[in-house]
Amino acid sequence: MQQLDLTLGLVMVVSSLGTAFLALLLMSYLQPARRIAWTPIDEMGERVVFLFRDRALVDATPDARALLQTGPDFLSDWPRLLAVLDQRFSGFAGEIGQLAERQYFLLRNDVGETMEAEWRGGLARIVVTEAEGAEAQTPAVDHFAQTALSEELATLRSVLDGAPILVWKEDAEGAVRWANGAYVALAERLMAEDSAIGWPLPRIFEQRPVGPDMATPPRRLSVRDPATxxxxxxxxxxxxxxxxxxxxxxxxxxxxxxxxxxxxxFVQTLTKTFAHLPTGLAVFDSDRRLALFNPALTDLSALEPHFLSDRPTLFEFLDRLRQKQRAPEPKDFKSWRREIVELESAAASGTYQETWSLPDGQTFRVTGRPHPGGAIAFLFEDISSEVSLTRRFRAELELGRAVLDNIDEAIAVFTGSGRLVYSNSAYARLWNHDPDATLGDTGIVEATQLWQKACAPTPTWGDLRDFVSAPIERTEWTAQVRRKDGVLLNCRFVPLVGHATLAAFLPVAETREAHDAPPKVWTRMPAALR
Known part of the structure; x- marks a missing residue:
């Protein structure tokens, strides 16, 4: 009984093995030939076939290698293949990543070309087939024309790779599908040291919008400098x-x-500097619009800052000054327009400088200067205090002159160089000489010669000439001289500040005895002149 059971078991095992063997034979018979074996590469002829193992190119047909050479030469074989085929078969880069799981897929493009990818034992076999009838429709390519096209392609690629600018192409989703050498070099600099350029190429400017940039060119973009x-x-x-x-x-x-x-x-520095200047500054560009102003201008012009910030034209600026009574009131509008044109022309040539007397009593000095690029600048200075001081000083001078013109003593003032700079009315009457009516300057030599002709001989005039030009410290001294008409003059010579000299002459009322006596030549002689 036991022997029967053993025999029955052996029969069942042999039967099972035979059934499995028959099933394998049947599956092999029903499975397409492509699943059974691959044709060797060297027997593929002119077909485009690639064989990869772990992203490394194991073998390829001559046409496949020629096709691979059209890809970016800075990429290794696998990403270069992705770059080439992804442009011909949309979605290839994404599909090929799932080949190990799917074992097989086929893609067809719009022109009828097909791409078959198959996975077997760690090997990826990729076959690209032209559209049916394409070979018959495509004219024969002349060898010399093919060579010329290849050389032209190499030249264009060399030019783009050598260009000092970045050039790249993005698809509708923002993926970089092509780039020149400068772009790739920058991308490599931005990558980690242990990373390599792959496909699709990295997107350097993440802040750039996807698709055509509709902003007015150029758009300014930046990336971190890996060197610094x-x-x-x-x-x-x-x-x-x-x-x-x-x-x-x-x-x-x-x-x-x-x-x-x-x-x-620099502009900020200038702005800070101008902000502390008491002089108002207004710079108008070549279109005569206000381009720059400082706070002092708002204080002097009484114009609102928002009005100045709106960049008014030169005419609007000056017209608003007139309305605010910060410019002289014109006689009529026509003359006002003419004055503006003349002002602009004079400022552009650098010759404009006027004093504006305002209704409130203030006085502005306005200066126009040309600037590069056709711009002009106006400087507004409040010289009210300066004008007021000048007026007071002029009034005091006129008062002093009026006082001196009403005294009996004849006065003449000489500078250290001997030039006559002032004389009063009594001097003109005494010596019959008005320096203001004489052409040219009157010096101490000409003046003493005039006095000497009108007087009796005396050494006083020679001593006075020495006294005026003496470099030593001087003291006041006096003398008497007699004119040829008999009038006796008391003379007084006084040193003034700045090495000037005052010469004063006063006629003396004398008795008969005094008239007959000789005049006193020296009442007090300077020690340095004895």
Whole structure:
């Protein structure tokens, strides 16, 4: 009985093995040929076939290698294949990542080309097939034409890779599908040291919107400078829509940004400086709009800051000054417009400078100066105190002159160089000489010669000439001289500040005896002149 059971068990085991073997044979018969074996690469002829293992190219047909060479040369074989086929078969990069799970997939593009991808034992086999009838429809390519096209492609690629600007193309979702050498070099600098460029290419400017930039070009973008970690690299970008894709050009703008920062700091420094100036400043650009003003201008002009911030024109600015009575009131509107035109023309040539007397008694000195780029600047100075002081000083001078003109003593004042600078009315009557009516300057030599002709011989005039030009410290001295008409004159010579000299002459009323006596030549002689 036991032997029967053993025999029955063996029969069942053999039967099971036979059934399994028959099932495998049947499955092999029903399974398509592509699942059974791959044709060797060297027997594929002109077909485009790639064989990859773990992202490394194991083998490829000559046409496949030629197709791979059209991809970016800075990429390794696997990401280069993704770059090439993703442009011809939409979604290829995403589908190929799931090949190990799906084992097989097929893609077809709009022109009828197909791409088959199959996974077997850790190997990925990718076959690209042209559309049916494409070979018959495509004319034969001349070898020399093909060479010329290849050389032209190499030249264009070399030019773009050598360009000092970033150029790249994005699809509708913002993925970078192509880039030149400068873009890739910057992307590599921004990546970690242990990372490598893959596909799709990294997006450098994350702040850039997806799709064509509708802002007025250029848009300024920046990325962190990996060399310094603290500074940023600046670029100005220009977009060009190409169907659903966007071609972007980025020009380096670091120098421009630094220049703008320097200019901004300079303007801020000037603004702070102008803010403490008592002189009002108004700068009008080439379009004659207010471009710059300081706080002193608002104080002097009584114009509202918001009005000045709205950048009024030169005419609006001056017209508002007239309304606020901070400019001279014109006779009529026509003359006012003419004055503005003349003012602008004079300021542009650098010749405008006027004094404005305002109705409230204030006085402004207004100066116009040209600036680079056709701009003009106006300076407003409040010289009311200066004008008031000048008027008081002039009034005091006129008062002093009036006093001196009403005394009997004839007075003449000489500078240290001997030039006659002042004389009163009594001097003109005594010597019959009015310096104001004489052409040219009157010096001490000419004056003493005039006096000597009118007087009896005396050494006084020679001594006076020495006294006027003496470099030593001087003291007052007196003398008497007699005119040829018999009038006796008391003379007084006084040193003044600034090495000036006062000469005073007073006729003496004398008795008969005194008239016959000789005149006193020296009443008190300076010790230095004895």
């Amino acid at each position: 970690e603290s500074e940023r690299l600046w670029f100005e970008t220009y977009d060009e829509a190409q169907g659903e894709d966007t071609l972007v050009f980025a020009l380096p703008a670091d120098k421009l940004v630094r220049a703008e920062d320097s200019l901004r700091e």
